[in-house]
Amino acid sequence: xxxxxxxxxxxxxxxxxxxxxxxxxxxxxxxxxxxxxxxxxxxxxxxxxxxxxxxxxxxxxxxxxxxxxxxxxxxxxxxxxxxxxxxxxxxxxxxxxxxxxxxxxxxxxxxxxxxxxxxxxxxxxxxxxxxxxxxxxxxxxxxxxxxxxxxxxxxxxxxxxxxxxxxxxxxxxxxxxxxxxxxxxxxxxxxxxxxxxxxxxxxxxxxxxxxxxxxxxxxxxxxxxxxxxxxxxxxxxxxxxxxxxxxxxxxxxxxxxxxxxxxxxxxxxxxxxxxxxxxxxxxxxxxxxxxxxxxxxxxxxxxxxxxxxxxxxxxxxxxxxxxxxxxxxxxxxxxxxxxxxxxxxxxxxxxxxxxxxxxxxxx
Amino acid sequence: xxxxxxxxxxxxxxxxxxxxxxxxxxxxxxxxxxxxxxxxxxxxxxxxxxxxxxxxxxxxxxxxxxxxxxxxxxxxxxxxxxxxxxxxxxxxxxxxxxxxxxxxxxxxxxxxxxxxxxxxxxxxxxxxxxxxxxxxxxxxxxxxxxxxxxxxxxxxxxxxxxxxxxxxxxxxxxxxxxxxxxxxxxxxxxxxxxxxxxxxxxxxxxxxxxxxxxxxxxxxxxxxxxxxxxxxxxxxxxxxxxxxxxxxxxxxxxxxxxxxxxxxxxxxxxxxxxxxxxxxxxxxxxxxxxxxxxxxxxxxxxxxxxxxxxxxxxxxxxxxxxxxxxxxxxxxxxxxxxxxxxxxxxxxxxxxxxxxxxxxxxx
Numbered sequence: 001x002x003x004x005x006x007x008x009x010x011x012x013x014x015x016x017x018x019x020x021x022x023x024x025x026x027x028x029x030x031x032x033x034x035x036x037x038x039x040x041x042x043x044x045x046x047x048x049x050x051x052x053x054x055x056x057x058x059x060x061x062x063x064x065x066x067x068x069x070x071x072x073x074x075x076x077x078x079x080x081x082x083x084x085x086x087x088x089x090x091x092x093x094x095x096x097x098x099x100x101x102x103x104x105x106x107x108x109x110x111x112x113x114x115x116x117x118x119x120x121x122x123x124x125x126x127x128x129x130x131x132x133x134x135x136x137x138x139x140x141x142x143x144x145x146x147x148x149x150x151x152x153x154x155x156x157x158x159x160x161x162x163x164x165x166x167x168x169x170x171x172x173x174x175x176x177x178x179x180x181x182x183x184x185x186x187x188x189x190x191x192x193x194x195x196x197x198x199x200x201x202x203x204x205x206x207x208x209x210x211x212x213x214x215x216x217x218x219x220x221x222x223x224x225x226x227x228x229x230x231x232x233x234x235x236x237x238x239x240x241x242x243x244x245x246x247x248x249x250x251x252x253x254x255x256x257x258x259x260x261x262x263x264x265x266x267x268x269x270x271x272x273x274x275x276x277x278x279x280x281x282x283x284x285x286x287x288x289x290x291x292x293x294x295x296x297x298x299x300x301x302x303x304x305x306x307x308x309x310x311x312x313x314x315x316x317x318x319x320x321x322x323x324x325x326x327x328x329x330x331x332x333x334x335x336x337x338x339x340x341x342x343x344x345x346x347x348x349x350x351x352x353x354x355x356x357x358x359x360x361x362x363x
Numbered sequence: 364x365x366x367x368x369x370x371x372x373x374x375x376x377x378x379x380x381x382x383x384x385x386x387x388x389x390x391x392x393x394x395x396x397x398x399x400x401x402x403x404x405x406x407x408x409x410x411x412x413x414x415x416x417x418x419x420x421x422x423x424x425x426x427x428x429x430x431x432x433x434x435x436x437x438x439x440x441x442x443x444x445x446x447x448x449x450x451x452x453x454x455x456x457x458x459x460x461x462x463x464x465x466x467x468x469x470x471x472x473x474x475x476x477x478x479x480x481x482x483x484x485x486x487x488x489x490x491x492x493x494x495x496x497x498x499x500x501x502x503x504x505x506x507x508x509x510x511x512x513x514x515x516x517x518x519x520x521x522x523x524x525x526x527x528x529x530x531x532x533x534x535x536x537x538x539x540x541x542x543x544x545x546x547x548x549x550x551x552x553x554x555x556x557x558x559x560x561x562x563x564x565x566x567x568x569x570x571x572x573x574x575x576x577x578x579x580x581x582x583x584x585x586x587x588x589x590x591x592x593x594x595x596x597x598x599x600x601x602x603x604x605x606x607x608x609x610x611x612x613x614x615x616x617x618x619x620x621x622x623x624x625x626x627x628x629x630x631x632x633x634x635x636x637x638x639x640x641x642x643x644x645x646x647x648x649x650x651x652x653x654x655x656x657x658x659x660x661x662x663x664x665x666x667x668x669x670x671x672x673x674x675x676x677x678x679x680x681x682x683x684x685x686x687x688x689x690x691x692x693x694x695x696x697x698x699x700x701x702x703x704x705x706x707x708x709x710x711x712x713x714x715x716x717x718x719x720x721x722x723x724x725x726x
Contacts, residue, residue, distance in 0.1 A: 004370045007390050008624075009671070010685035010697075027370050027392050261371075265680050280675035287650065308372070312643035317628050322373035334373075 001261065001321070002055065002253060003028050005269035011277070016045045023323040024055065039063050046072045053230060053276045054252055057084045058132070075178070075229040075276045076251045083226050084251040087159050088130040094246055097225045099218055101246050102237070103162040106130075110148040116160045126161040127151040139195065164245060166237035170204055171256035172219035175231050175271040175281055182223055183271065183284040184216040185264060190235065190256050196332070199351070200293040202259045202286060205343060208242075215244050222249070231272040233257060255295070255332075260284070262319040262337040263291025288339035294350040296334040298327040299359035304334075311336075311353045318353050364624065364684070365418065365616060366391050368632035374640070379408045386686040387418065402426050409435045416593060416639045417615055420447045421495070438541070438592040438639045439614045446589050447614040450522050451493040457609055460588045462581055464609050465600070466525040469493075473511040479523040489524040490514040502558065527608060529600035533567055534619035535582035538594050538634040538644055545586055546634065546647040547579040548627060553598065553619050559695070562714070563656040565622045565649060568706060571605075578607050585612070594635040596620060618658070618695075623647070625682040625700040626654025651702035657713040659697040661690040662722035667697075674699075674716045681716050 003013045003024060016032050017025040025031045034041040036059050043066070046052055051073045064078035076084075083090040091104050103120055107113050107127070117123050129138040129151060141163060142148045151158045169190045176182040189204035190197055204212070219234040233254030235247040257268035266274075266282025274281050296304070304327060311318055315338070322334035334357070338350040355361035366376045366387060379395050380388040388394045397404040399422050406429070409415055414436045427441035439447075446453040454467050466483055470476050470490070480488050492501040492514060504526060505511045514521045532553045539545040552567035553560055567575070582597040596617030598610040620631035629637075629645025637644050659667070667690060674681055678701070685697035697720070701713040718724035 001370075003390075004367055007364075007367045008682070008684040010668070010687045012389065012687075025392075026375060027366075029388075029390050029392060029394070031392070274675070279671055281679065282675065282681075283679040305373070308642055312637070312645070316644065316646040318645075319371070321371040324373045324375075 001258075002053075002269045002273060005261075005267055006273045009270075009273065009279075011273055014045070014049060016042070021326075023325055026324045037063075039066055042067060043070065046070065051075055051276055053272070054081075057081060057251060061085060077227065077229065080226045080228045081251055084249045086130050087128055087248075088157055090249055091159065093226065094222070097221070099222060099246055100243060102126075102164045105160050107158050107160040109152060110145045113142070113148040113160055114145040120162050124163045126163050128159045128161065129154065130157045130159050132156075164237045164247075165240050166245075167240055168204075168238050169247065170207070170215060170236040170238050170244065171200070171254070172215040172234045172236060173231065173254065173257045173260075173268060174216070174219045174223050174234075175268065175275050175284070176220075176223040176228050177275040177281060178229050178278045180224075181281050182220050183281045184220055185257060185260060185268070185284045186286055187212045187215045187236075188256055188259065196295070196297070196330075197255045198295055199347075200256050200259050201343070201347070202263055202291045202293075207238075211238070211242065211244060218244065218246070222246075230275045231257065231268050255293075255335075258321070258335050259291045259293040259337055261321065263287060263293075263339050289341050290343045290346045291337060291339040292343075292346045292350040293335050293337050294354035295332050296322070296336060296354045296357045298325075298329050298331040298333050299357075300329065301359045302327045304357050307357045307359075311356055315349050315353060318349065320353070320357075364621075365416075365632045365636060368624075368630055369636045372633075372636065372642075374636055377408070377412060379405070384689075386688055389687045400426075402429055405430060406433065409433065414438055414639055416635070417444075420444060420614060424448060440590065440592065443589045443591045444614055447612045449493050450491055450611075451520055453612055454522065456589065457585070460584070462585060462609055463606060465489075465527045468523050470521050470523040472515060473508045476505070476511040476523055477508040483525050487526045489526050491522045491524065492517060493520045493522050495519075527600045527610075528603050529608075530603055531567075531601050532610065533570070533578060533599040533601050533607065534563070534617070535578040535597045535599060536594065536617065536620045536623075536631060537579070537582040537586050537597075538631065538638050538647070539583075539586040539591050540638040540644060541592050541641045543587075544644050545583050546644045547583055548620060548623060548631070548647045549649060550575045550578045550599075551619055551622065559658070559660070559693075560618045561658055562710075563619050563622050564706070564710070565626055565654045565656075570601075574601070574605065574607060581607065581609070585609075593638045594620065594631050618656075618698075621684070621698050622654045622656040622700055624684065626650060626656075626702050652704050653706045653709045654700060654702040655706075655709045655713040656698050656700050657717035658695050659685070659699060659717050659720045661688075661692050661694040661696050662720075663692065664722045665690045667720050670720045670722075674719055678712050678716060681712065683716070683720075 013028050014030045015028040061078045061082050064074050094101050117125050124143050127140045140151050171190045172187050173185040186203035188200050188202040191199040223232045231253045233250040237245045253268045253272050260267040319337040325333045336353045338346045340346045376391050377393045378391040424441045424445050427437050480486050487504050487506050490503045534553045535550050536548040549566035551563050551565040554562040586595045594616045596613040600608045616631045616635050623630040682700040688696045699716045701709045703709045
């Protein structure tokens with residue numbers, strides 16, 4: 001999707017891909033298949049690139065520093081990106097700059113988790129491995145000291161967090177360029193199902209203006225303090241007592257910003273490309289009163305293409321974005337966007353299409 | 364741009380390109396470099412394709428028939444496409460189905476041109492080679508029998524047409540699928556400079572509703588009668604006496620439809636792809652009251668990239684579409700789209716950006 005948004009600007013991409021079947025590898029012109037964990041592969045790949053950016057946060061920090069030492073601009077840079085790679089580093093830094101987070105602490109063992117629980121409202125407690133988590137993986141909600149054993153088995157540091165009593169989840173998406181320009185997209189509501197993002201509503205319905213502004217300012221301030229270049233997604237909890245707390249950070253175009261492809265004047269992908277190249281940023285404002293994104297998860301039918309006929313015929317305004325991935329149950333294989341004046345209608349159209357593509361709606 | 368619009372649908376493209384430098388060859392994943400005039404090249408390329416379509420009309424009709432005989436669907440098919448390839452065939456067919464055209468006749472020599480002039484209002488007369496013309500090439504406006512010699516030098520058939528006394532040029536863009544569904548984009552005004560499209564305004568300002576409807580119906584009827592599959596652009600003259608006459612036909616996404624990329628719910632490129640694959644068509648309605656497209660022509664500065672800084676900073680809502688072409692004076696190297704509620708503002712922004720990118724505005 002980043003490549004797609006770079007085409008109109010005449011930006012040429014060179015892609016380092018794990019396999020020739022990866023989504024981007026199917027559509028980018030110049031593809032190198034290789035392992036991003038291997039420094040020699042990265043160095044060979046980076047030769048001749050004007051700038052390097054990412055669609056995930058898993059490239060080792062020390063490799064990125066080595067590329068920078070070679071004179072290749074890496075955006076976001078390793079000193080910023082580490083905050084999206086390591087939840088321990090992220091929490092410590094957000095504390096230091098005064099950004100409100102759930103109560104948290106690095107814990108050493110189940111007894112330490114019990115102590116953490118006792119210091120607050122007791123169990124349940126949320127445990128997260130500090131690195132490598134994604135879409136609910138590497139996250140446990142534990143109700144007792146016995147259940148707290150599992151996260152420690154991998155032998156990696158574990159972060160304990162209070163289980164926040166939230167009304168809903170929000171996301172504040174901002175983009176920042178090396179010369180310091182930044183833009184903020186409207187704050188959205190993000191609805192999760194089983195730890196995986198399901199629906200995003202832009203803007204977040206019935207969100208108090210002051211709270212929305214606070215969330216945008218928080219995201220802009222994090223981007224500045226952490227020297228983020230490119231897109232930053234700040235996942236937030238809206239608490240029952242009217243606060244916003246930071247849940248996670250992502251430094252790349254993010255699922256909570258996929259609505260911008262059809263719903264904003266400039267999409268998150270286009271603005272990420274512009275930021276990474278230090279071009280002036282595009283307008284982040286919405287084009288319609290409401291835009292809804294619903295993820296398409298893999299279902300039981302491997303061939304979603306045949307479902308296109310129904311979805312396209314039913315709703316000629318529907319925007320389908322498929323990633324060319326093999327369908328596996330529960331895997332994110334695409335998303336749909338709808339937009340319009342009436343939120344109920346826009347939501348129904350997006351949910352119907354995503355459900356039909358997945359095979360859970362058969363009307 | 365067709366590839367770009369196919370990515371979200373998961374449509375994989377294989378491109379036959381004259382050179383590795385062609386615009387599409389820079390961004391498509393699977394590129395074969397070869398000559399479309401060579402049947403063996405075409406046959407080898409077509410193997411394994413589900414369907415073949417085009418971004419120009421120059422593939423020889425007999426080659427397309429050979430591909431069809433091999434069992435490869437060609438859309439639009441050769442029997443339709445010939446009307447966009449050969450102006451003589453096009454005029455004869457439009458006469459047969461009762462579509463109004465300028466007065467015309469195939470002429471054999473300058474004396475025949477003089478006779479054609481005498482039958483009407485005299486000189487000037489428009490002469491066109493029946494095949495191979497593009498952007499004003501292969502078209503002459505002659506004021507005397509002496510000037511009429513030039514077009515005959517190439518030894519190809521020449522079509523004479525009355526020089527229509529038009530108020531302005533319009534274009535009616537429609538898309539039709541094999542199962543017979545068709546959609547019509549709003550009729551646009553197309554402004555030419557030295558025979559080359561310069562500005563397109565969507566919808567055409569102050570166009571009488573009845574005339575707009577007549578133009579749309581005419582385009583839909585041509586698409587049906589000629590069995591067009593995919594995008595059909597009908598270039599029209601709006602005459603001083605309130606008629607619309609067909610000037611040219613193009614059977615592919617067309618410059619007069621580039622505004623749809625940012626200005627319509629479904630772009631001409633996305634609908635062309637859907638039609639070619641016989642998927643239900645998307646909504647052709649505009650997303651804003653006014654959308655303006657201005658072509659970016661090559662100027663004296665080979666590096667347009669540096670002009671991005673100015674254009675993007677001045678207008679964060681501007682949509683730039685560059686084709687990755689080497690800049691040559693007068694060559695179409697991209698276009699810009701703007702949209703909004705106020706036509707004067709939308710026009711000014713598009714013209715400024717295109718002029719700045721070309722180097723004719725230096726503010």
